Amino acid sequence: MAVTVTELTPTTGVQITGLSGARLVDKAVAEEALAALDRRGVVIYREADVSDDDLVSFTRLLGQVVPLPNGGHPTHPEIQRITRDPSKSPLAAYREGTFHWHIDGTTSQVPDKATVLTARQISDDGDGDTEFANTYAAYEALSDAEKRELEGLRVEHSFAASQLLVTPDPSPKERAAWDRNPAREHPLVWTRASGRKSLLIGATAGEVVGRPDLGRTFLDGLLERATRPEFTLRHRWRQGDLVIWDNTGMLHRALPYGKASSRLMHRTSVSGEEAVA
Ligand code: OGA
């Protein structure tokens, strides 16, 4: 089958058709995926239909695979099952958190470089699309005065901040469980060694450190601007689709799907290569 490559929005996304199964597990394909990821943030292989073995092998070609605790997969510790069905994943109860714009692993010094998600079973009711927002483009679109205003600001990221969006009134026990995940402070603007800049915001961003005057509305306003339609891409899943995103620069969220939804994704993560600075 002929391979087609299509750019999706002016800033974000590449869609590739005609590549599936073991054909993805190829050094040249992975190198092109990494280059596209750098330029466009999101790479979509339509109906790639990869096996679990090939998903892990392909991820290894992209970088170091993160072993995922509690992934819920019976045979592959590198694969996390993303589902709301508690019989398929011990983390099912936390999936509602993914309905809010976020970046994965912001409580690490070195957040994951990329996330790979493949649709094993799409939602039976048409829900559960995934949206991406390009925080490099959002940063670029700020005025010089606004960029100066953000310079030097630091933000505390925590699992608790993201869970508060789902459960605004936790019991002391819930709160204590969240707080077992240590929080971490990061600059609001992430400047890469390459000089490229992005906004490090989203559900885990609790407050700007030492600036109570800025308050919650400041971070909410920034998130609102970064997720305007001109910076976003919406992916409507087909069975077998495989999507990779630059987790350092793409905010993402699942559009809500129900507790009884058939939606089941298999996910792998590529280790971060650059500390936030
Ligand atoms: C995730 C995530 C989005 C989705 O797995 O980290 O945000 O659409 N998933 O399931």
Ligand code: MN
């Ligand atoms: Mn995520």
